[in-house]
Amino acid sequence: MSAAADVLIVGAGSAGSILAERLSADPSRRVTVLEAGPDRRDVGIRALTDPAAVLPIGPDSPVVRRYPTALTGDPQRLAEIVRGCCLGGSGAVNGGYFCRPPAADFGHVGPGWSWADVEPHFRAVERRIAIRRVSEFTGPTADFLAAAGRAGFRWLPDLNADPGGDNTPPGLAAVPLNIGDGVRRGPGAVFLEPALDRPNLTALTGVRVTRLLLAGHRVAGVHAVGPHGPVRLHADRVVLCAGAVDTARLLLGSGIGPARDLADLGIPVVADLPVGQRFSDHPEWLLSTGWDAVGGHPVLEAVLVTDVLEVRPYTTGFGSASPNIGVALMRPRARGRLSLVSADPDIAPRIEHRYDSEPADVADLWRGADLVAEITRGATELGAAVWSTSQHLCGTAPIGEVVDPQCRVLGVDALSVVDGSILPTVPGRGPHATIAMLAHHAAEFF
Numbered sequence: 001m002s003a004a005a006d007v008l009i010v011g012a013g014s015a016g017s018i019l020a021e022r023l024s025a026d027p028s029r030r031v032t033v034l035e036a037g038p039d040r041r042d043v044g045i046r047a048l049t050d051p052a053a054v055l056p057i058g059p060d061s062p063v064v065r066r067y068p069t070a071l072t073g074d075p076q077r078l079a080e081i082v083r084g085c086c087l088g089g090s091g092a093v094n095g096g097y098f099c100r101p102p103a104a105d106f107g108h109v110g111p112g113w114s115w116a117d118v119e120p121h122f123r124a125v126e127r128r129i130a131i132r133r134v135s136e137f138t139g140p141t142a143d144f145l146a147a148a149g150r151a152g153f154r155w156l157p158d159l160n161a162d163p164g165g166d167n168t169p170p171g172l173a174a175v176p177l178n179i180g181d182g183v184r185r186g187p188g189a190v191f192l193e194p195a196l197d198r199p200n201l202t203a204l205t206g207v208r209v210t211r212l213l214l215a216g217h218r219v220a221g222v223h224a225v226g227p228h229g230p231v232r233l234h235a236d237r238v239v240l241c242a243g244a245v246d247t248a249r250l251l252l253g254s255g256i257g258p259a260r261d262l263a264d265l266g267i268p269v270v271a272d273l274p275v276g277q278r279f280s281d282h283p284e285w286l287l288s289t290g291w292d293a294v295g296g297h298p299v300l301e302a303v304l305v306t307d308v309l310e311v312r313p314y315t316t317g318f319g320s321a322s323p324n325i326g327v328a329l330m331r332p333r334a335r336g337r338l339s340l341v342s343a344d345p346d347i348a349p350r351i352e353h354r355y356d357s358e359p360a361d362v363a364d365l366w367r368g369a370d371l372v373a374e375i376t377r378g379a380t381e382l383g384a385a386v387w388s389t390s391q392h393l394c395g396t397a398p399i400g401e402v403v404d405p406q407c408r409v410l411g412v413d414a415l416s417v418v419d420g421s422i423l424p425t426v427p428g429r430g431p432h433a434t435i436a437m438l439a440h441h442a443a444e445f446f
Helices: 014-024 043-049 115-129 139-150 187-195 243-253 259-264 359-376 432-445
Strands: 005-010 031-035 064-073 076-084 171-174 201-205 208-215 218-226 229-240 283-288 302-305 309-313 324-329 337-339 350-352 386-389 415-417
Touching: 005 014, 005 218, 014 031, 014 187, 014 201, 014 432, 031 229, 064 386, 076 243, 076 386, 115 187, 115 432, 139 171, 139 302, 139 309, 139 359, 208 229, 208 243, 229 243, 243 337, 283 359, 309 359, 324 359
Parallel strands: 005 031, 005 229, 031 201, 064 350, 229 415
Antiparallel strands: 064 076, 171 302, 208 218, 218 229, 283 324, 283 386, 302 309, 309 324, 337 350
Protein backbone atom coordinates (compact mmCIF):
# COMPACT_ATOMS: atom_id res chain seq x y z
CA MET A 1 0.00 0.00 0.00
CA SER A 2 2.96 2.30 0.60
CA ALA A 3 6.73 2.23 0.97
CA ALA A 4 8.22 1.48 4.38
CA ALA A 5 7.91 4.42 6.74
CA ASP A 6 10.37 5.82 9.22
CA VAL A 7 7.44 6.14 11.64
CA LEU A 8 4.15 4.28 11.33
CA ILE A 9 1.38 5.75 13.52
CA VAL A 10 -1.60 3.51 14.28
CA GLY A 11 -4.67 5.66 14.83
CA ALA A 12 -5.51 9.14 13.55
CA GLY A 13 -7.36 10.38 16.62
CA SER A 14 -6.31 13.43 18.61
CA ALA A 15 -2.94 11.98 19.67
CA GLY A 16 -2.12 10.45 16.29
CA SER A 17 -3.12 13.60 14.42
CA ILE A 18 -0.86 15.86 16.47
CA LEU A 19 2.04 13.42 16.46
CA ALA A 20 1.82 12.92 12.69
CA GLU A 21 1.80 16.66 12.05
CA ARG A 22 4.69 17.31 14.42
CA LEU A 23 6.91 14.51 13.15
CA SER A 24 6.27 15.19 9.46
CA ALA A 25 7.37 18.80 9.92
CA ASP A 26 10.84 17.31 9.36
CA PRO A 27 10.85 16.79 5.57
CA SER A 28 13.48 14.07 5.83
CA ARG A 29 11.19 11.83 7.93
CA ARG A 30 8.62 9.59 6.21
CA VAL A 31 5.48 9.33 8.33
CA THR A 32 2.48 7.09 7.65
CA VAL A 33 -0.66 7.22 9.78
CA LEU A 34 -3.26 4.45 9.64
CA GLU A 35 -6.93 4.95 10.49
CA ALA A 36 -9.55 2.20 10.61
CA GLY A 37 -12.41 4.61 9.93
CA PRO A 38 -13.26 6.86 7.00
CA ASP A 39 -11.60 10.06 5.84
CA ARG A 40 -13.12 13.12 7.51
CA ARG A 41 -12.43 15.13 4.36
CA ASP A 42 -15.20 13.20 2.61
CA VAL A 43 -18.16 15.58 2.32
CA GLY A 44 -20.60 13.12 3.91
CA ILE A 45 -18.31 12.41 6.86
CA ARG A 46 -17.62 16.10 7.37
CA ALA A 47 -21.36 16.78 7.44
CA LEU A 48 -21.58 14.36 10.38
CA THR A 49 -18.55 15.54 12.31
CA ASP A 50 -18.49 19.31 11.82
CA PRO A 51 -21.72 20.37 13.66
CA ALA A 52 -20.64 20.66 17.29
CA ALA A 53 -24.17 20.73 18.72
CA VAL A 54 -24.83 17.15 17.58
CA LEU A 55 -22.99 14.02 18.71
CA PRO A 56 -22.85 11.67 15.67
CA ILE A 57 -22.66 8.57 17.85
CA GLY A 58 -25.97 6.82 17.20
CA PRO A 59 -26.18 3.04 16.67
CA ASP A 60 -25.80 3.35 12.88
CA SER A 61 -23.04 5.96 12.90
CA PRO A 62 -20.20 5.24 10.43
CA VAL A 63 -17.74 7.29 12.48
CA VAL A 64 -17.72 5.45 15.83
CA ARG A 65 -16.80 2.05 17.19
CA ARG A 66 -18.57 0.48 20.17
CA TYR A 67 -17.23 -1.79 22.90
CA PRO A 68 -19.30 -3.57 25.56
CA THR A 69 -18.40 -3.00 29.19
CA ALA A 70 -19.66 -3.91 32.64
CA LEU A 71 -19.83 -0.70 34.67
CA THR A 72 -20.51 -2.46 37.97
CA GLY A 73 -20.29 -5.98 39.30
CA ASP A 74 -23.04 -6.26 41.92
CA PRO A 75 -25.46 -6.04 40.29
CA GLN A 76 -23.88 -6.12 36.88
CA ARG A 77 -24.76 -3.04 34.85
CA LEU A 78 -23.86 -3.26 31.17
CA ALA A 79 -23.11 -0.35 28.88
CA GLU A 80 -21.17 0.58 25.77
CA ILE A 81 -18.01 2.58 25.31
CA VAL A 82 -18.19 4.73 22.18
CA ARG A 83 -15.02 5.85 20.40
CA GLY A 84 -14.56 7.96 17.30
CA CYS A 85 -13.46 5.97 14.26
CA CYS A 86 -12.46 8.38 11.48
CA LEU A 87 -9.71 10.88 10.80
CA GLY A 88 -9.75 12.89 14.03
CA GLY A 89 -11.00 10.01 16.19
CA SER A 90 -13.06 10.86 19.27
CA GLY A 91 -12.01 14.50 18.91
CA ALA A 92 -14.14 14.59 15.75
CA VAL A 93 -17.34 13.34 17.43
CA ASN A 94 -17.26 14.44 21.08
CA GLY A 95 -18.82 17.40 22.87
CA GLY A 96 -15.82 19.69 22.52
CA TYR A 97 -14.84 19.75 26.23
CA PHE A 98 -11.14 20.75 26.17
CA CYS A 99 -10.02 21.40 29.72
CA ARG A 100 -6.60 21.24 31.34
CA PRO A 101 -6.28 19.02 34.42
CA PRO A 102 -5.06 20.42 37.74
CA ALA A 103 -1.28 20.88 37.79
CA ALA A 104 -1.04 18.44 40.71
CA ASP A 105 -1.96 15.60 38.33
CA PHE A 106 1.58 15.74 36.96
CA GLY A 107 3.43 15.32 40.22
CA HIS A 108 3.66 11.52 39.85
CA VAL A 109 3.73 10.71 36.12
CA GLY A 110 7.51 10.38 35.73
CA PRO A 111 10.70 12.22 34.75
CA GLY A 112 10.06 14.77 32.03
CA TRP A 113 6.35 14.99 32.88
CA SER A 114 6.25 17.65 35.60
CA TRP A 115 3.84 20.55 35.21
CA ALA A 116 6.75 22.73 34.11
CA ASP A 117 7.49 20.19 31.38
CA VAL A 118 3.93 19.84 30.07
CA GLU A 119 2.40 23.29 30.53
CA PRO A 120 4.11 24.78 27.43
CA HIS A 121 2.61 21.97 25.35
CA PHE A 122 -0.88 22.67 26.67
CA ARG A 123 -0.40 26.30 25.63
CA ALA A 124 0.93 25.34 22.20
CA VAL A 125 -2.05 23.10 21.46
CA GLU A 126 -4.55 25.65 22.79
CA ARG A 127 -3.11 28.37 20.56
CA ARG A 128 -3.58 26.21 17.47
CA ILE A 129 -7.05 25.02 18.37
CA ALA A 130 -8.26 28.42 19.67
CA ILE A 131 -10.19 27.41 22.79
CA ARG A 132 -13.46 29.28 23.41
CA ARG A 133 -16.12 29.50 26.12
CA VAL A 134 -19.83 30.23 26.04
CA SER A 135 -20.59 33.60 27.63
CA GLU A 136 -24.41 33.69 27.38
CA PHE A 137 -26.31 30.66 28.61
CA THR A 138 -29.84 29.55 27.79
CA GLY A 139 -32.09 26.57 28.45
CA PRO A 140 -31.08 23.96 31.02
CA THR A 141 -27.60 25.45 31.46
CA ALA A 142 -29.06 28.82 32.48
CA ASP A 143 -31.66 27.11 34.69
CA PHE A 144 -29.02 25.12 36.56
CA LEU A 145 -26.61 28.05 36.90
CA ALA A 146 -29.39 30.20 38.33
CA ALA A 147 -30.36 27.51 40.84
CA ALA A 148 -26.73 26.96 41.85
CA GLY A 149 -26.24 30.71 42.26
CA ARG A 150 -29.24 30.85 44.59
CA ALA A 151 -27.68 27.99 46.55
CA GLY A 152 -24.59 30.12 47.14
CA PHE A 153 -22.13 28.84 44.54
CA ARG A 154 -19.93 31.52 43.02
CA TRP A 155 -18.43 31.87 39.55
CA LEU A 156 -14.87 30.64 38.95
CA PRO A 157 -13.00 32.80 36.42
CA ASP A 158 -11.11 30.06 34.52
CA LEU A 159 -11.43 26.29 34.65
CA ASN A 160 -8.08 26.04 32.83
CA ALA A 161 -6.24 27.99 35.52
CA ASP A 162 -4.83 26.40 38.64
CA PRO A 163 -7.15 26.55 41.68
CA GLY A 164 -6.39 29.38 44.06
CA GLY A 165 -7.90 32.64 45.23
CA ASP A 166 -11.09 33.47 43.33
CA ASN A 167 -10.56 30.31 41.25
CA THR A 168 -10.77 27.88 44.17
CA PRO A 169 -13.58 25.28 44.02
CA PRO A 170 -16.37 24.78 44.79
CA GLY A 171 -17.89 26.96 42.14
CA LEU A 172 -19.36 27.31 38.67
CA ALA A 173 -17.31 27.72 35.51
CA ALA A 174 -17.67 27.91 31.77
CA VAL A 175 -16.28 24.86 29.99
CA PRO A 176 -13.29 25.45 27.65
CA LEU A 177 -14.41 24.20 24.23
CA ASN A 178 -12.66 23.39 20.94
CA ILE A 179 -15.66 24.75 19.06
CA GLY A 180 -15.69 27.76 16.75
CA ASP A 181 -18.82 29.14 15.04
CA GLY A 182 -20.66 25.93 15.87
CA VAL A 183 -17.98 23.71 14.27
CA ARG A 184 -15.79 21.14 16.04
CA ARG A 185 -12.16 22.12 15.73
CA GLY A 186 -10.40 19.05 17.07
CA PRO A 187 -6.77 18.06 16.52
CA GLY A 188 -7.62 16.06 13.40
CA ALA A 189 -9.08 19.11 11.69
CA VAL A 190 -6.54 21.60 13.03
CA PHE A 191 -3.27 19.62 12.98
CA LEU A 192 -3.53 16.64 10.64
CA GLU A 193 -5.73 17.70 7.74
CA PRO A 194 -3.76 20.85 6.79
CA ALA A 195 -0.53 18.79 6.82
CA LEU A 196 -1.74 16.05 4.48
CA ASP A 197 -0.35 17.82 1.42
CA ARG A 198 3.18 17.23 2.71
CA PRO A 199 4.95 14.72 0.43
CA ASN A 200 6.44 12.88 3.42
CA LEU A 201 3.10 12.36 5.22
CA THR A 202 0.68 9.64 4.14
CA ALA A 203 -2.71 8.94 5.73
CA LEU A 204 -4.39 5.64 4.89
CA THR A 205 -8.04 5.29 5.92
CA GLY A 206 -10.12 2.14 6.08
CA VAL A 207 -7.05 0.24 7.33
CA ARG A 208 -7.61 -1.75 10.52
CA VAL A 209 -4.50 -3.01 12.26
CA THR A 210 -4.94 -6.53 13.64
CA ARG A 211 -1.57 -7.10 15.32
CA LEU A 212 2.04 -6.03 15.36
CA LEU A 213 4.61 -7.47 12.96
CA LEU A 214 7.42 -8.75 15.18
CA ALA A 215 10.93 -10.01 14.58
CA GLY A 216 11.82 -11.43 17.99
CA HIS A 217 11.54 -8.56 20.45
CA ARG A 218 11.62 -5.90 17.76
CA VAL A 219 8.59 -4.47 15.97
CA ALA A 220 9.03 -4.21 12.21
CA GLY A 221 5.55 -3.04 11.20
CA VAL A 222 1.94 -4.17 11.43
CA HIS A 223 -0.49 -6.70 10.06
CA ALA A 224 -3.65 -4.97 8.86
CA VAL A 225 -6.79 -5.37 6.80
CA GLY A 226 -7.27 -2.70 4.17
CA PRO A 227 -9.87 -2.00 1.48
CA HIS A 228 -8.43 -4.80 -0.65
CA GLY A 229 -7.73 -7.37 2.04
CA PRO A 230 -4.87 -8.30 4.39
CA VAL A 231 -1.63 -6.35 4.13
CA ARG A 232 1.67 -6.00 5.95
CA LEU A 233 3.15 -2.55 6.42
CA HIS A 234 6.77 -2.06 7.45
CA ALA A 235 8.37 0.74 9.44
CA ASP A 236 11.47 1.56 11.45
CA ARG A 237 9.26 2.51 14.42
CA VAL A 238 5.60 1.88 15.19
CA VAL A 239 3.65 4.21 17.47
CA LEU A 240 0.30 3.08 18.84
CA CYS A 241 -2.15 6.00 19.07
CA ALA A 242 -5.28 3.87 18.83
CA GLY A 243 -6.79 4.92 22.17
CA ALA A 244 -6.77 3.19 25.54
CA VAL A 245 -9.00 0.33 24.37
CA ASP A 246 -7.59 -0.50 20.95
CA THR A 247 -3.96 0.14 21.89
CA ALA A 248 -4.32 -2.33 24.75
CA ARG A 249 -6.06 -4.82 22.45
CA LEU A 250 -3.19 -4.60 19.94
CA LEU A 251 -0.52 -4.99 22.59
CA LEU A 252 -2.24 -8.01 24.14
CA GLY A 253 -2.99 -9.65 20.81
CA SER A 254 0.67 -9.27 19.84
CA GLY A 255 1.98 -10.98 22.97
CA ILE A 256 2.64 -7.90 25.09
CA GLY A 257 0.76 -8.21 28.35
CA PRO A 258 0.27 -10.45 31.42
CA ALA A 259 2.08 -13.69 30.55
CA ARG A 260 -0.39 -16.03 32.25
CA ASP A 261 -3.42 -14.48 30.54
CA LEU A 262 -1.74 -14.59 27.14
CA ALA A 263 -0.61 -18.19 27.57
CA ASP A 264 -4.15 -19.22 28.44
CA LEU A 265 -5.25 -17.87 25.04
CA GLY A 266 -2.39 -19.50 23.15
CA ILE A 267 -0.71 -16.17 22.39
CA PRO A 268 3.12 -16.38 22.44
CA VAL A 269 4.49 -14.04 25.11
CA VAL A 270 6.87 -11.35 23.87
CA ALA A 271 6.91 -9.14 26.99
CA ASP A 272 5.27 -9.83 30.35
CA LEU A 273 3.76 -6.42 31.15
CA PRO A 274 0.62 -5.36 33.09
CA VAL A 275 -1.35 -4.13 30.07
CA GLY A 276 -5.00 -3.43 30.89
CA GLN A 277 -4.70 -4.41 34.55
CA ARG A 278 -5.63 -1.17 36.33
CA PHE A 279 -7.32 1.38 34.09
CA SER A 280 -9.38 4.24 35.45
CA ASP A 281 -12.34 6.26 34.19
CA HIS A 282 -14.74 8.83 35.59
CA PRO A 283 -17.92 7.14 36.87
CA GLU A 284 -20.99 9.26 36.26
CA TRP A 285 -24.56 9.18 37.52
CA LEU A 286 -27.18 10.70 35.23
CA LEU A 287 -30.30 12.34 36.67
CA SER A 288 -33.08 13.32 34.28
CA THR A 289 -34.72 16.73 34.69
CA GLY A 290 -38.04 18.33 33.74
CA TRP A 291 -36.32 21.08 31.75
CA ASP A 292 -36.62 21.40 27.99
CA ALA A 293 -33.69 20.45 25.79
CA VAL A 294 -32.30 23.14 23.50
CA GLY A 295 -30.84 22.65 20.04
CA GLY A 296 -27.92 24.40 18.43
CA HIS A 297 -25.83 24.53 21.61
CA PRO A 298 -22.75 22.64 22.80
CA VAL A 299 -23.66 19.54 24.77
CA LEU A 300 -21.99 20.93 27.89
CA GLU A 301 -21.45 24.66 28.39
CA ALA A 302 -20.74 25.02 32.13
CA VAL A 303 -20.08 22.86 35.18
CA LEU A 304 -20.16 22.98 38.95
CA VAL A 305 -16.88 21.70 40.38
CA THR A 306 -16.14 20.64 43.95
CA ASP A 307 -13.03 19.00 45.37
CA VAL A 308 -13.78 15.62 43.73
CA LEU A 309 -16.95 16.07 41.68
CA GLU A 310 -17.96 17.68 38.41
CA VAL A 311 -21.69 18.36 38.09
CA ARG A 312 -22.68 18.67 34.43
CA PRO A 313 -25.96 20.29 33.33
CA TYR A 314 -26.20 18.82 29.83
CA THR A 315 -28.24 20.54 27.14
CA THR A 316 -29.40 17.15 25.88
CA GLY A 317 -30.76 13.94 27.35
CA PHE A 318 -28.56 11.33 25.63
CA GLY A 319 -31.49 9.32 24.39
CA SER A 320 -34.11 10.64 26.82
CA ALA A 321 -36.59 13.38 26.07
CA SER A 322 -35.34 15.80 28.74
CA PRO A 323 -31.82 16.96 29.56
CA ASN A 324 -29.75 15.16 32.16
CA ILE A 325 -27.56 16.41 34.94
CA GLY A 326 -24.42 14.34 35.29
CA VAL A 327 -22.60 13.76 38.56
CA ALA A 328 -19.07 12.65 37.71
CA LEU A 329 -16.41 11.53 40.18
CA MET A 330 -13.13 13.07 39.02
CA ARG A 331 -10.80 11.34 41.51
CA PRO A 332 -12.04 7.75 41.41
CA ARG A 333 -10.36 5.09 43.52
CA ALA A 334 -11.82 2.17 41.56
CA ARG A 335 -9.68 0.50 38.93
CA GLY A 336 -10.98 -1.51 36.02
CA ARG A 337 -9.57 -4.33 33.91
CA LEU A 338 -9.32 -4.88 30.15
CA SER A 339 -8.44 -8.35 28.90
CA LEU A 340 -8.80 -10.49 25.81
CA VAL A 341 -11.31 -13.31 25.59
CA SER A 342 -9.81 -14.66 22.36
CA ALA A 343 -6.70 -14.37 20.22
CA ASP A 344 -9.04 -13.46 17.35
CA PRO A 345 -8.57 -9.70 16.70
CA ASP A 346 -12.18 -9.43 15.52
CA ILE A 347 -13.53 -10.31 18.98
CA ALA A 348 -13.94 -7.37 21.34
CA PRO A 349 -11.95 -7.36 24.58
CA ARG A 350 -13.57 -7.87 27.96
CA ILE A 351 -13.86 -4.49 29.74
CA GLU A 352 -14.82 -4.30 33.40
CA HIS A 353 -14.99 -0.82 34.92
CA ARG A 354 -15.71 -2.12 38.45
CA TYR A 355 -17.10 1.28 39.45
CA ASP A 356 -18.80 -0.19 42.52
CA SER A 357 -15.65 -1.86 43.85
CA GLU A 358 -14.76 1.09 46.10
CA PRO A 359 -17.48 2.02 48.63
CA ALA A 360 -15.96 5.49 49.10
CA ASP A 361 -16.52 6.21 45.38
CA VAL A 362 -20.17 5.24 45.65
CA ALA A 363 -20.53 7.41 48.74
CA ASP A 364 -19.05 10.38 46.86
CA LEU A 365 -21.52 9.88 44.01
CA TRP A 366 -24.42 9.77 46.49
CA ARG A 367 -23.20 13.03 47.98
CA GLY A 368 -23.14 14.50 44.48
CA ALA A 369 -26.67 13.34 43.74
CA ASP A 370 -27.86 14.80 47.05
CA LEU A 371 -26.13 18.08 46.19
CA VAL A 372 -27.93 18.26 42.84
CA ALA A 373 -31.26 17.54 44.55
CA GLU A 374 -30.62 20.32 47.04
CA ILE A 375 -29.62 22.81 44.32
CA THR A 376 -32.56 22.05 42.02
CA ARG A 377 -35.26 21.74 44.69
CA GLY A 378 -38.17 23.85 43.48
CA ALA A 379 -36.57 24.36 40.06
CA THR A 380 -37.20 20.94 38.48
CA GLU A 381 -38.11 17.35 39.22
CA LEU A 382 -35.20 14.90 39.11
CA GLY A 383 -35.29 11.31 38.02
CA ALA A 384 -33.49 8.52 39.85
CA ALA A 385 -29.73 8.34 39.40
CA VAL A 386 -28.63 5.96 36.63
CA TRP A 387 -25.11 4.52 36.42
CA SER A 388 -23.14 5.69 33.40
CA THR A 389 -19.57 6.46 32.38
CA SER A 390 -17.88 9.66 31.25
CA GLN A 391 -16.21 7.68 28.42
CA HIS A 392 -12.78 8.78 29.68
CA LEU A 393 -11.02 5.41 29.98
CA CYS A 394 -7.25 5.85 30.51
CA GLY A 395 -4.26 3.97 31.86
CA THR A 396 -4.19 0.59 30.11
CA ALA A 397 -0.44 0.94 29.37
CA PRO A 398 0.81 3.38 32.02
CA ILE A 399 4.13 5.15 32.14
CA GLY A 400 6.47 3.38 34.53
CA GLU A 401 4.77 -0.01 34.14
CA VAL A 402 4.28 -0.64 30.42
CA VAL A 403 6.15 2.27 28.80
CA ASP A 404 9.11 4.36 29.92
CA PRO A 405 8.91 8.17 30.31
CA GLN A 406 9.79 8.52 26.59
CA CYS A 407 6.72 6.40 25.71
CA ARG A 408 8.77 3.36 24.60
CA VAL A 409 7.28 -0.04 25.40
CA LEU A 410 9.46 -1.83 27.94
CA GLY A 411 11.29 -4.85 26.58
CA VAL A 412 10.18 -4.31 22.97
CA ASP A 413 12.34 -2.41 20.49
CA ALA A 414 10.98 0.13 18.00
CA LEU A 415 7.53 0.33 19.63
CA SER A 416 5.99 3.32 21.39
CA VAL A 417 2.58 4.26 22.77
CA VAL A 418 1.29 7.84 22.64
CA ASP A 419 -2.33 8.17 23.76
CA GLY A 420 -4.45 8.03 26.91
CA SER A 421 -3.20 4.50 27.57
CA ILE A 422 0.01 5.84 29.09
CA LEU A 423 -1.57 8.10 31.74
CA PRO A 424 -1.14 6.42 35.14
CA THR A 425 -4.64 7.55 36.14
CA VAL A 426 -7.47 9.39 34.46
CA PRO A 427 -6.88 13.16 34.85
CA GLY A 428 -8.89 15.33 37.23
CA ARG A 429 -10.71 16.83 34.24
CA GLY A 430 -11.88 15.22 31.02
CA PRO A 431 -8.75 13.86 29.28
CA HIS A 432 -9.04 15.28 25.74
CA ALA A 433 -6.76 18.27 26.29
CA THR A 434 -4.30 16.10 28.23
CA ILE A 435 -4.10 13.54 25.42
CA ALA A 436 -3.50 16.32 22.89
CA MET A 437 -0.77 17.74 25.12
CA LEU A 438 1.01 14.43 25.59
CA ALA A 439 1.20 13.89 21.81
CA HIS A 440 2.62 17.37 21.33
CA HIS A 441 5.17 16.70 24.08
CA ALA A 442 5.99 13.14 22.95
CA ALA A 443 6.97 14.37 19.48
CA GLU A 444 10.20 15.55 21.12
CA PHE A 445 11.13 11.93 21.89
CA PHE A 446 11.40 10.80 18.25
